[in-house]
Amino acid sequence: MIIVFGSINMDVNMTVKRFPEDGETILAPSYTSTPGGKGANQALAAARAGSKTAIVGCVGDDGPGLRILNKLKRNEVITSGVAKSDDYPTGMATVVKDRSGGNRIIMASGANVAVSADQAPAEILHSKNLLLTQMEVPLEQNAIAMKTAHDNGAKVILNLAPALTIPKEMLSLVDYLIVNQIEAKQLAKNLKLDPKKDTVKLAQAMAKQGKLTCIVTMGAEGIIAVTAEGKGWQIPSMDLEKVADTTGAGDCFCGTFAACLHEGRSLETALKMATVASGLSCLKEGTQSSYPYLAEIEDAMKTAAAAKKI
Ligand code: RIB
Numbered sequence: 661m662i663i664v665f666g667s668i669n670m671d672v673n674m675t676v677k678r679f680p681e682d683g684e685t686i687l688a689p690s691y692t693s694t695p696g697g698k699g700a701n702q703a704l705a706a707a708r709a710g711s712k713t714a715i716v717g718c719v720g721d722d723g724p725g726l727r728i729l730n731k732l733k734r735n736e737v738i739t740s741g742v743a744k745s746d747d748y749p750t751g752m753a754t755v756v757k758d759r760s761g762g763n764r765i766i767m768a769s770g771a772n773v774a775v776s777a778d779q780a781p782a783e784i785l786h787s788k789n790l791l792l793t794q795m796e797v798p799l800e801q802n803a804i805a806m807k808t809a810h811d812n813g814a815k816v817i818l819n820l821a822p823a824l825t826i827p828k829e830m831l832s833l834v835d836y837l838i839v840n841q842i843e844a845k846q847l848a849k850n851l852k853l854d855p856k857k858d859t860v861k862l863a864q865a866m867a868k869q870g871k872l873t874c875i876v877t878m879g880a881e882g883i884i885a886v887t888a889e890g891k892g893w894q895i896p897s898m899d900l901e902k903v904a905d906t907t908g909a910g911d912c913f914c915g916t917f918a919a920c921l922h923e924g925r926s927l928e929t930a931l932k933m934a935t936v937a938s939g940l941s942c943l944k945e946g947t948q949s950s951y952p953y954l955a956e957i958e959d960a961m962k963t964a965a966a967a968k969k970i
Contacts, residue, residue, distance in 0.1 A: 661711070661712045661713065661714060661738075661784075661788075661789045661790075662703075662706050662711050662712070662713045662714070662789065662790050662791075662792055662918050662919065662922055663713075663714050663715075663716060663741075663780055663784055663785060663789055663790070663791050663792070663809075664699050664700075664702055664703040664706065664713060664714070664715045664716065664717075664792045664793070664915075665699070665716045665717070665775075665777075665780050665791060665792070665793045665797065665801075665802065665805045666697065666698055666699015666700070666702065666703070666715065666716075666717055666792070666793055666794050666796060666797055667697040667698050667699040667700070667717060667751055667767075667769075667772045667794065667796030667797055668695075668697040668699055668700045668715070668717040668718070668719050668725070668728055668729075668742065668750065668751060668771075668772065669695075669696045669697035669700070669728075669750070669751035669752055669753045669767060669770075669772070669796075670693055670694075670695065670696065670724035670727070670728060670750055670751070670752050670753075671693065671694050671695070671696035671697075671752075671753045671754075671755050671947065672691055672692075672693050672752065672753070672754050672755065673691060673692045673693070673694060673755045673756075673757065673907075673946070674688035674690075674691045674754070674755070674756050674757070675688060675689075675756075675757045675758070675759070676688050676756060676757070676758055677758065677759055678758055678759075679756065679758055679764060688756075692946075693724075694946055694947065694948070694949070695727065695728040695731045695732070695947075695948055696753055696755070696908065696947050696948065697717075697728075697751055697753070697772070697796065698794040698795075698796050698819065698821060698911050698914075699715060699717050699793075699794060699796065699797070700715060700717070700728060700732060700737075700948070701908050701911035701912070701915065701947050701948055701951075702792055702794065702819070702911045702914045702915035702918070703715040703732065703737045703792075703915065704731075704732060704735050704737055704915065704948045704951060705911060705912045705913075705914070705915025705916050705919070705937065705941075705948075705951045706792070706915035706916065706918050706919040706922075707735050707736045707737045707915075707919075708735065708915075708916075708951050708952065708953045708954065709915065709916040709919035709920060709933070709937065709952075709953075709954050709957060710919055710923060710954040711918070711919035711922050711923055712738075713736075713737050713738065713915075713919070714737065714738035714739075714740070714741055714784070715732060715737055715738070715739060715741065715742060716741035716742065716775070716779045716780040716805075717741075717742050717743075717772065717775050717797070718742065718743045718744070718745055718748075718771045718772060718774045718775040718776075718779075719742060719743075719744060719745070719750045719751075719771050720744070720745055720748055720749035720750040720770060720771045721744045721745065721746055722749055722750055724749070724750040724752075725744065725750040725771070728750065729742060731948065735948075741779050741780060741784075742779075743774065743775065743776070743779055744771075745771040745774045747771075747774065748769075748770045748771040748773065748774055749770045749771065750770055750771055751767065751768065751769050751770035751771060751772040751796075752767070752768045752770055753765055753766065753767040753768070754766045754767075755907055757905065757907065761903045761904075761905065761906050761942075762906075763905075763906065763907045765907075767796060769796070772796055772797050773797075773798060775797045775798065775801055776801055777801045777802075777804035777805040777808070780805050780808070781808075782808050782812060785805065785808045785809040785812050785814050786812045786813070786814060787812060787813030787814055788814075789809075789814050790814060790815045790816075790817065790918060790921070790922045791805060791806065791809035791814055791815070791816045791817070792817045792819070792914065792915070792918045793805065793806065793816070793817070793818055793819070794818070794819040794820075794821055794914075795819075795820055795821055795822050795823070795824050795826075796821075796822070799824065799826065799830075802830075803827075803830050803833075806818070806830065806833040806834070807833055809833075810833040815835045815836070815921075815922075816833055816834050816835050816836075817834070817835065817836040817837075817838065817914065817917070817918050817921075818834045818836070818837050818838070819838045819839075819910070819911075819914045820837060820838070820839045820843050820847060821838075821839070821840065821843055821910065822843070823839065823842065823843035823846035823847060825850050826850070828851070831869075831870040831872070832870070832871070834870060834872050835872055835873065836872065836873045836875065836917075836921075837866065837870060837872050837873070837874050837875065838875045838877065838910075838913070838914050838917070839874070839875070839876055839877070840876070840877045840878070840879075840910060841859060841876060841877075841878055841879075844859065844862050844863070844866070844876050845862075847866065848862055848865070848866065851865075851866065851869055851870075853865045853866065853869070859876050859878065859884055860884055860886075860892070860894070860970055862876070863875075863876050863884050863885070863886040863892070864886050864890065864892070866886075867886040867887060867888050867890070868888065868890070870888075871888045872888055873885060873886065873887045873888065873927070874886050875917070875931070877910055877913055877938070878897075879897070879906065879909075880897055881896075881897065882894065882895050882896040882897040882935060883895050883897075883913075883931065883934075883935055884970070885927070885931050886970070887927070891969075892969065892970040893928055893931060893967040893968065893969060893970060894967065894968045894970050895931055895932055895935045895965070895967045895968075896935075896965040896968075897935060897938075897939050898935070898936060898939030898940070898960065898964065898965075900939060900942055900943060902943075903942045903943070904942065904943055904944055904945050904950075905942065905944065905945045905946060905950065906942050907946070907947050908941065908946075908947030908948070908950070908951075909938040909939075909941050909942050910938065911947065912934075912937050912938045912940075912941040912947075912950070912951050912952075913934045913935065913937065913938040914934075915951070916933055916934040916937035916938070916951075916957065917930050917931065917933075917934035920933045920934060928967055931967065932961065932964060932967055933957050933958075933961060935964070936957055936960045936961055936964050937951070937952050937957045939960070940952040940956060940957070940960055
């Protein structure tokens with residue numbers, strides 16, 4: 661089983677012609693509110709990609725929290741490890757997109773600050789399970805969950821998003837690190853590596869220093885992955901005729917990658933399937949509702965570009 665220790669938010673989405681300047685108010689014609697949060701998104705993507713998945717997190721005792729949990733349950737994500745806080749409302753993110761498909765997100769943590777690593781006890785963080793986590797929950801709780809999983813022999817995937825500074829010891833608990841290019845540069849600075857290095861060199865340096873597999877997602881340019889032993893792949897993203905929405909595509913990548921790896925596929929195949937899934941997710945509006953099911957991923961894999969060894 662995959663255990664996702666992570667954030668659960670309600671997203672308020674608006675599309676504008678352009679982002680506002682400092683001090684400017686602009687009008688959006690409408691808005692939607694949809695379940696989100698990097699943890700919840702990744703859990704749903706993993707479940708759709710065919711893995712038994714549970715989420716451990718915290719919501720408020722409110723309507724948004726209930727709505728999000730119902731959606732996760734309908735998608736076969738186990739939610740019994742989600743706590744309800746009396747003190748905080750469910751986390752909320754404002755997702756503003758412009759017409760080019762770019763997005764800017766501001767997240768208010770709400771109940772995500774109240775999640776505790778105790779909710780993911782050692783009994784479930786064992787070697788047959790895999791822990792997938794991100795950075796929208798308190799760092800110290802993340803570190804405890806990761807240490808428990810690592811000590812018990814469970815594989816640990818960390819999506820360092822947003823790119824907060826983490827202690828070096830925390831990286832030693834990670835088997836697979838997933839970052840986008842901005843996060844890679846921020847992490848490089850923290851690790852005293854040269855952030856101006858090209859992405860391949862940066863991934864190689866981070867994989868070597870962290871003794872882990874480093875995966876850098878690069879949007880339309882695809883992904884780069886390098887193992888601690890220096891094996892590497894460059895995988896192009898899908899050719900998409902029209903991008904509807906890139907929000908949450910990185911979460912789709914992380915969840916699908918975790919599922920494919922956990923179901924026993926090779927690293928190269930899991931990377932390819934995750935790249936394909938995140939591409940498919942850009943064809944539809946929204947985050948969770950755009951994530952593909954395993955059959956769609958397998959179908960799109962037939963025409964996916966080959967990985968190049970680096
Ligand atoms: O990665 C996209 C997600 O980031 C959104 O769903 C939002 O909730 C923020 O967590």
